Amino acid sequence: MPNRPELLARVIAESRRHYAAYTLFNQAMADRVGLHPTDMQCLALLDLEPGPVTTGDIARLTGLASGSASRLVDRLEKAGFVERRSDPEDRRRALVALVPDAGERLARAWEAPGTAFGAVLESYGDEQLEVIADYLRRAAEVGRDQARHLGAGPGR
Numbered sequence: 659m660p661n662r663p664e665l666l667a668r669v670i671a672e673s674r675r676h677y678a679a680y681t682l683f684n685q686a687m688a689d690r691v692g693l694h695p696t697d698m699q700c701l702a703l704l705d706l707e708p709g710p711v712t713t714g715d716i717a718r719l720t721g722l723a724s725g726s727a728s729r730l731v732d733r734l735e736k737a738g739f740v741e742r743r744s745d746p747e748d749r750r751r752a753l754v755a756l757v758p759d760a761g762e763r764l765a766r767a768w769e770a771p772g773t774a775f776g777a778v779l780e781s782y783g784d785e786q787l788e789v790i791a792d793y794l795r796r797a798a799e800v801g802r803d804q805a806r807h808l809g810a811g812p813g814r
Contacts, residue, residue, distance in 0.1 A: 673797075683771070691767050693737060696720065700730055701739055701756070701764060710743060710753035721805050739763070 660668065681695075688698040703719045704711065711719070717727035731754050734740040739760045745751040765772075782790065 687767060687771070691764070693739075694730075694733065696722070697730060697734055697737075697739075700734065701760065704740070704754070704756055705761065705764070710755035712745075712751060712753060716754060721802075721809065 684695045684698055688695040691698065693701075700716060700720055704716075707715075707719075713727050713731055714724060716722070716731060717724045720727060720730070722730065731740060731742070734754075735742065739757060740754050741757050742752040743755055745753050779787065779790075
């Protein structure tokens with residue numbers, strides 16, 4: 659059994675490999691669907707939201723500036739994945755929602771990769787899956803915080 663410093667170094671190295679492999683996978687998936695990788699990530703985040711969101715929400719979710727988020731929504735709308743709707747609470751504001759068949763189109767693209775990733779998860783017990791889920795949630799929080807910190811510029 660490796661000692662703790664060796665184990666931590668191994669986890670860090672495997673995390674770096676995972677992030678690099680996921681970046682390559684996300685690019686390949688985006689190419690398959692005909693989108694930009696950032697657009698794919700936006701669709702994944704929109705799919706997790708309970709309902710339509712504003713472009714400002716998309717900027718917050720993706721870490722993009724508001725103008726970049728608007729252009730992202732324009733691309734997704736042109737590709738037929740999202741639609742803009744009037745906000746029933748404030749008709750001056752638009753909400754962005756996935757179109758009804760967007761989930762189905764993405765599910766078809768995810769079919770083979772999802773099966774492969776699912777097979778990896780099936781090899782773990784419930785307690786191990788709890789640890790993996792906790793790690794991923796906490797690592798995502800750190801990633802979002804660090805992205806904000808890095809986006810603030812040097813020395814900020």
